[in-house]
Structures are given as C-alpha cells and as structure tokens.
Amino acid sequence: MNNLIAACRLAKTADEIHEAARMLDETIFRTSELGDISELLIHVIQPLLNEERHEPVLLFHAYGWQFGGAERLIAGLTNYLTHQKYRIIVSVFEPVRSNGFQLDPSIAFVPILENDRRIERLIELVGLLSPDLFIGHNNSIPELAAVYPVLRNSGIRTIAYTLEYYFFPHRIPELASTVIARSEALAKANASCFLTRFSANAYGMAYPNAAVMQGISSFSVPDYRSDKRSGKTVIAVGRFSDPIKRLDRVLFAFHHLLQSHPDARLLIVGPYDLEARIPRQTKETIGELLIKTGISDSQIQFVGEQEKTQDFYHQGDVFLLTSDSEGFPLVLNEAGSYGLPAVIVDIPGLEDIIADGENGFIVPQDDMRAMAEKISALFDDAELLKRMSNNAREMVARYSIDQVGPRWEELIRVVLTHSDQDEINRILAERFMGEVVNKKAFCRTIVKEYEQTAALIARVPKVRTARTQLHEIETIAVKLVNHVRDYGLRATISKATSKLRGRLQRRFRR
Structure with missing residues (x-):
C-alpha cells in the first residue's frame, strides 16, 4: 500500500500516471479502462493525497447503482452533503448504469468491478483514500458487514446505514451467515442506522450504537389538479x-x-x-x-x-x-x-x-x-x-431533505468529533432514537421474528456461530420481559425463548 500511495502521490508525467493507474487497477479496480482510472487518479486521488484537506471526506459505499429506492436515497443524501462543505466519494461493486440516478458533478464515483476479492479491494480503497468517515449500505451482504470491524481497527470512523427491515435476512436461508454475523459486525460501527423506529429498536435492544435516520423524500411536492x-x-x-x-x-x-x-x-x-x-x-x-x-x-x-x-x-x-x-x-x-x-x-x-x-x-x-x-x-x-x-x-x-439533511449533519459531527464510543452511544440514545408506536405490537413481532430466526439458524452447520446467535436471542428475551411488563406477554415470551433455546441446544448435541 505504501508503494501504491507513493506512486499515486508523485505521478506527474504521462508514463508515471499510466504506471500508477496500472497499479491502481491491479490493486483495486480490475478494469481494462486505464484511461478512466487515470482521470480518477488526477482529479480525485492525487488531490486527496497531496492537498491539505479543508473539508471532511466522506466515502459512501452503495454496493450497486440502479433505479432502486436505496440508490435514490443515497443520491439525494450525497447531493445534499456535497453542498454542506463535505467532499463526497461514492463507491459501488458494479459499473454505473447509464440510466442510474445522477450525482452532483463534484462527487467522485468509484466502481470496483471484481467480485472474488471485492471486499479486500474496498478496504484497499479506504486505506488509499483515508476518508474521515466511511458510510456503508446493504449490510445484509455478509462480506460487507465484516468491513466495520476491520475499519474500526484501522482507526477509520464508520456509520453502518442499513436500509432494509432489520429482520429481512432472518427470513432467507441463503443469508443465514448474515443473521449470525451481521449484528456483531454492525456493533463495531460508530453508529448503526436504520430507517424506522422499529428496526432501530429491534437492533438497539442488544447493541447500544443504534440510531434512526429516516428516508428522504426525493420528490418536490408538485402542483397538481x-x-x-x-x-x-x-x-x-x-x-x-x-x-x-x-x-x-x-x-x-x-x-x-x-x-x-x-x-x-x-x-x-x-x-x-x-x-x-x-x-x-x-x-x-x-x-x-x-x-x-x-x-x-x-x-x-x-x-x-x-x-x-x-x-x-x-x-x-x-x-x-x-x-x-x-x-x-x-x-x-x-x-x-x-x-x-x-x-x-x-x-x-x-x-x-x-x-x-x-x-x-x-x-x-x-x-x-x-x-x-x-x-x-x-x-x-x-x-x-x-x-x-x-x-x-x-x-x-416530514421527510424532505431540509428536515432530514441537518439531522445527518449532526450525526456526522457526533461521530467525527467524539473519540469515546460510550459518549457517542449516549448521544445516539438521547438524540437519534425514538420509541416505537405500539410497544405491545413491537414485542409480539420481535418474539415472532426470533422464533423464525431460531428455525433458520438451527440449520446452520457451525455450532459456534449458532451459540453466538442464541446469546443474542436470550439477551433480547431479558429486555423483552422488561419492556412488556404491563402487556401480559411474559408467558408468551418465556415460552417462545424456551422453545428457541431447546431447538438450538438440540442442534448443538447433533
């Protein structure tokens, strides 16, 4: 990495730029378009390496770039932040589609094309650019969730931005490894954000770095007849x-x-x-x-x-x-x-x-x-x-960029300016969380979802990882009992958690 950084920083002649682009391609991008990499080197990478930074650099990883709600949300947020004295980079694991959502011209778009080592290459990109903050999306992908512990150990501040319903991967056998590993990985982020109070509270019952960051309405309210x-x-x-x-x-x-x-x-x-x-x-x-x-x-x-x-x-x-x-x-x-x-x-x-x-x-x-x-x-x-x-x-x-944008700015300031994670967690709980609309319905749904989770992870071959999930379930169960003291759900929860424990313990004995 040091050789790559030096080559990128010092490249001036056409030959030096071509050689640095080749090294970038080999290390990170894996594309034959060296001309595009050279442009990225000149206009994005060299300024970040050589110039004094006057504004925080935020690297958003959006996984893909299509006409989906997630991409629309990230486009709206990054377009807003680039006008609030932040320097924005958006990386993806696929080439940009010609008809994808448009980004502000000042935003650097960085595709990482190779699949077999894409997470390693993303980490290499973060190491090269050394952003002040990494914000990751699509944390239901098992490999991506694993980025947060690595970046935390490297001293990079991170926000995990999960745009799916919290229990979404719990329902899909192919994502069983995510169910087991995701929460522990997200706990390594400085803040773990969800779009609704339900999902944030579901995660926050076991982990203290939860936050609610609502979606952004990307349409202006039109005049219509x-x-x-x-x-x-x-x-x-x-x-x-x-x-x-x-x-x-x-x-x-x-x-x-x-x-x-x-x-x-x-x-x-x-x-x-x-x-x-x-x-x-x-x-x-x-x-x-x-x-x-x-x-x-x-x-x-x-x-x-x-x-x-x-x-x-x-x-x-x-x-x-x-x-x-x-x-x-x-x-x-x-x-x-x-x-x-x-x-x-x-x-x-x-x-x-x-x-x-x-x-x-x-x-x-x-x-x-x-x-x-x-x-x-x-x-x-x-x-x-x-x-x-x-x-x-x-x-x-309520969800216009004028309402949600300043909330994001405040969250970014909190993560960048506080070095103590316990203090960040305290601020998140005070300013960035909210109670669910109906606690009784919330608790019933949590019980139901974890029953389904137990059925899913009971089929996971690794006993050690299943034990990890059982620990999370039992942590949740204790908090559920405290939450629903007045709702007559104690017996329901006790029965459900006993069922979960028995199911997993039978799995352990196999």
Whole structure:
C-alpha cells in the first residue's frame, strides 16, 4: 500500500500516471479502462493525497447503482452533503448504469468491478483514500458487514446505514451467515442506522450504537389538479420482478375491488415478469394469475421500468403497497407528494410513514379482501379521499431533505468529533432514537421474528456461530420481559425463548 500511495502521490508525467493507474487497477479496480482510472487518479486521488484537506471526506459505499429506492436515497443524501462543505466519494461493486440516478458533478464515483476479492479491494480503497468517515449500505451482504470491524481497527470512523427491515435476512436461508454475523459486525460501527423506529429498536435492544435516520423524500411536492384524475385508478410502483414485492397480492386485491367497482383501473409501474411464479412456491405464473382473476387488458396497464415515475403518479387516486418486507419505501413518499393515500400491508416500521386511518390504511399481510375494502371506501367517500390526500402531502414534508439533511449533519459531527464510543452511544440514545408506536405490537413481532430466526439458524452447520446467535436471542428475551411488563406477554415470551433455546441446544448435541 505504501508503494501504491507513493506512486499515486508523485505521478506527474504521462508514463508515471499510466504506471500508477496500472497499479491502481491491479490493486483495486480490475478494469481494462486505464484511461478512466487515470482521470480518477488526477482529479480525485492525487488531490486527496497531496492537498491539505479543508473539508471532511466522506466515502459512501452503495454496493450497486440502479433505479432502486436505496440508490435514490443515497443520491439525494450525497447531493445534499456535497453542498454542506463535505467532499463526497461514492463507491459501488458494479459499473454505473447509464440510466442510474445522477450525482452532483463534484462527487467522485468509484466502481470496483471484481467480485472474488471485492471486499479486500474496498478496504484497499479506504486505506488509499483515508476518508474521515466511511458510510456503508446493504449490510445484509455478509462480506460487507465484516468491513466495520476491520475499519474500526484501522482507526477509520464508520456509520453502518442499513436500509432494509432489520429482520429481512432472518427470513432467507441463503443469508443465514448474515443473521449470525451481521449484528456483531454492525456493533463495531460508530453508529448503526436504520430507517424506522422499529428496526432501530429491534437492533438497539442488544447493541447500544443504534440510531434512526429516516428516508428522504426525493420528490418536490408538485402542483397538481385532482380534477384531472379519473377517480378510480389504483397505482402500484416497484421492482415487481422481485418476488418480495408480491405482485400477486396486487392482482388479488384488484380482483376483489372489481366486484364493487368494475370500472376501476390498475396501473403497474416497474419491471415485471409475466412468467414469474410469485411467491416462488406457487404453481401459477403471474400471466396465469391474470387469466384466473379475470382482469382484462382494459382494466390493467403495465408500463415497465421508468426513469421518471412521477409521470405516472398524477394518474392515480390510491396507492398500493403489498411487499413481504420493506425498509423505508420511498414510493410512499413519492405517492404522498402527489396526494395519494396509501393502502399497505402491515410491515413493521411503516407505521412511521402511514398512520392508519389518517393518510392511508394498514391491512393484514395476506388479507387482500380487506385491502380491496379500504380502496373501495376511499372511492366511495370523496371527503375521506380528500382528507387523506391532504394528510399524505403533509406527511411528505416530514421527510424532505431540509428536515432530514441537518439531522445527518449532526450525526456526522457526533461521530467525527467524539473519540469515546460510550459518549457517542449516549448521544445516539438521547438524540437519534425514538420509541416505537405500539410497544405491545413491537414485542409480539420481535418474539415472532426470533422464533423464525431460531428455525433458520438451527440449520446452520457451525455450532459456534449458532451459540453466538442464541446469546443474542436470550439477551433480547431479558429486555423483552422488561419492556412488556404491563402487556401480559411474559408467558408468551418465556415460552417462545424456551422453545428457541431447546431447538438450538438440540442442534448443538447433533
């Protein structure tokens, strides 16, 4: 690394720049585009190595760069921070897509292309650039979570920015190693941030460096004329090629809605696959489900992936969200900016965004009849629709960059200016956390999620790592009992944790 730093710092002639670019390519980037690396060397790396720094350098690692909610959020945040006297670098594990979200020209975009040693190369990049702060996203990827202990040992300040629902990897067998390793790795970050109070509190029950950092509404609230709407258009926006978005639920809900409103229209915005089976274990494809439900071509429109989804929100009257899991779905903010009430399935944490009966409705996960009834209620009651529409627009203002941006600036200052982690944890607890909306529901969900966790990790072959997770579960169990003293859940929790312990101990004896 010292030789690489010296070569980068001193390169002046064309030959020296070419040689330094070759060394960078071999050590970090693994791309044949040495010209691009030379540009990066001249305009980003050399100034960082040779010039006196007048503003903190923040390195955001965004994993990929596509048209997704995570990328939109990071683009909005980094574009804001670059105008607040921070120097921003964004690194990814894939090349930038030509149609990805645009970054401010002052932001350096650094792709790391090789897969087999990508984490090592990311750590090499951090070592080369020596940023004041590393902020990492997609911490459900097992290797990425492991970066935080390494960087902490190197003296680099870190913020783990987890944009998924906390228990998301607990449900996926392929991510079992993440379930076991992630929390301990995130505990090594100076701050571990989540998008909702539910996820932050779920993690924070066992680890003290938790913080709530809400999503950012990237749409400005437009001027729109509601009289241009049809009055009965349901819109759903998302990456529907992903089974987790549950396009099947959208179709079932709309099928039930047609019983009372046969003139309703459904608009689907986002990538989709009519040959997909959603959920995966079902026998029917989405195309076959369309035939089964009797939804005609005149009643539904698929428009595919769109760069400017705002061109479609103005056509809708009610927004639908049916996913199995979400972190902080920006589509709710986007819909709200157009005055669309949202009818959503019950996903822990989304009560931070949707207040049931105020700016939308929350229905049980698989009750599509209930979802149809709520949509129908909005179609049938113009005053209710108008009130919820106004409330939806007011909700968006809470998550504007003007509101969330200064909170990020404060968090960054706390992490950069306090050397004592206990003091950082104290400040996080005082300024950056918040109580969940419904403690009783929160505790019941925690118990349910950890029951599923135990079933998952019982299949993990390494007994030592399973014991680590059992320790976390039992730590949570003790805190749950304290949390729910007044809710009559003691027996439920005791039974559940005993079941978890027994299941894992049987695993240990194998």
